[in-house]
Amino acid sequence: xxxxxxxxxxxxxxxxxxxxxxxxxxxxxxxxxxxxxxxxxxxxxxxxxxxxxxxxxxxxxxxxxxxxxxxxxxxxxxxxxxxxxxxxxxxxxxxxxxxxxxxxxxxxxxxxxxxxxxxxxxxxxxxxxxxxxxxxxxxxxxxxxxxxxxxxxxxxxxxxxxxxxxxxxxxxxxxxxxxxxxxxxxxxxxxxxxxxxxxxxxxxxxxxxxxxxxxxxxxxxxxxxxxxxxxxxxxxxxxxxxxxxxxxxxxxxxxxxxxxxxxxxxxxxxxxxxxxxxxxxxxxxxxxxxxxxxxxxxxxxxxxxxxxxxxxxxxxxxxxxxxxxxxxxxxxxxxxxxxxxxxxxxx
Numbered sequence: 001x002x003x004x005x006x007x008x009x010x011x012x013x014x015x016x017x018x019x020x021x022x023x024x025x026x027x028x029x030x031x032x033x034x035x036x037x038x039x040x041x042x043x044x045x046x047x048x049x050x051x052x053x054x055x056x057x058x059x060x061x062x063x064x065x066x067x068x069x070x071x072x073x074x075x076x077x078x079x080x081x082x083x084x085x086x087x088x089x090x091x092x093x094x095x096x097x098x099x100x101x102x103x104x105x106x107x108x109x110x111x112x113x114x115x116x117x118x119x120x121x122x123x124x125x126x127x128x129x130x131x132x133x134x135x136x137x138x139x140x141x142x143x144x145x146x147x148x149x150x151x152x153x154x155x156x157x158x159x160x161x162x163x164x165x166x167x168x169x170x171x172x173x174x175x176x177x178x179x180x181x182x183x184x185x186x187x188x189x190x191x192x193x194x195x196x197x198x199x200x201x202x203x204x205x206x207x208x209x210x211x212x213x214x215x216x217x218x219x220x221x222x223x224x225x226x227x228x229x230x231x232x233x234x235x236x237x238x239x240x241x242x243x244x245x246x247x248x249x250x251x252x253x254x255x256x257x258x259x260x261x262x263x264x265x266x267x268x269x270x271x272x273x274x275x276x277x278x279x280x281x282x283x284x285x286x287x288x289x290x291x292x293x294x295x296x297x298x299x300x301x302x303x304x305x306x307x308x309x310x311x312x313x314x315x316x317x318x319x320x321x322x323x324x325x326x327x328x329x330x331x332x333x334x335x336x337x338x339x340x341x342x343x344x345x346x347x
Contacts (some may be wrong), residue, residue, distance in 0.1 A: 042124030
């Protein structure tokens with residue numbers, strides 16, 4: 001009788017311990033993730049809570065925010081309603097531990113500012129390490145649901161908020177493993193709306209957690225109402241669109257750090273307001289003026305009242321003292337400015 005009683009007592013203690021551990025797991029997981037995300041270089045992350053679903057081998061991260069810790073940036077770099085990770089049982093039966101994920105309501109904020117410390121582009125942290133801390137296994141599929149991407153400038157006149165909303169897409173073959181044996185190419189397919197109106201499509205093949213030396217990317221924006229760009233054109237170009245619609249296509253390819261491709265804007269029935277002469281506007285304003293003046297005169301198709309040009313994009317992403325991402329952004333900016341300034345000068 002005593003042995004049976006001791007056995008029941010022991011079993012009860014084990015059950016109680018397991019229940020207590022199960023109840024404590026969400027807080028333990030949240031604290032662990034927050035500790036790891038607290039040390040991310042120029043950024044710091046935090047999650048509101050974690051849900052554990054042992055019966056389906058899953059857990060969910062709720063209320064993720066990643067903010068920049070240097071400078072004065074008024075919006076988080078990343079904000080996500082929830083990320084749901086689940087183990088792929090099919091892969092588990094084959095001896096591999098991989099996961100599938102759904103990212104619900106993600107928002108990404110890029111910020112331009114006069115001071116580099118007040119800008120926000122994601123530079124300054126190891127994102128592969130941050131991902132490893134949140135989910136230390138491979139992910140074979142990520143579904144993106146109702147995402148948003150913003151390009152903001154809070155100090156310009158007027159302030160700028162260029163938004164792509166309602167982003168839904170799929171990322172496959174993403175890995176946070178060590179890149180010592182080479183890149184891990186993922187496929188990205190996404191659709192959304194630019195400025196709540198223009199259909200936007202993105203297709204890419206790249207290693208998003210690698211070194212950006214090799215990738216293919218295609219972007220298309222269709223039938224955008226140009227008047228919705230007026231805060232951007234006022235802030236950076238000192239002019240407004242009174243009317244017009246446009247398409248934009250960009251195709252880029254990088255091989256071993258050598259970038260090449262093109263961007264092609266097509267504008268229909270364009271009318272411009274407030275395009276004034278100002279010697280102090282600077283090179284970016286000159287680029288915009290060239291778009292509406294020089295490029296318009298050179299490439300106009302009079303029967304269709306269409307403006308069109310093609311900007312060739314070439315550059316080297318492997319440079320000293322700057323990352324491949326910084327080199328990529330600088331190459332795009334220089335390509336547009338130089339192309340439109342050249343057209344303007346010929347005009």
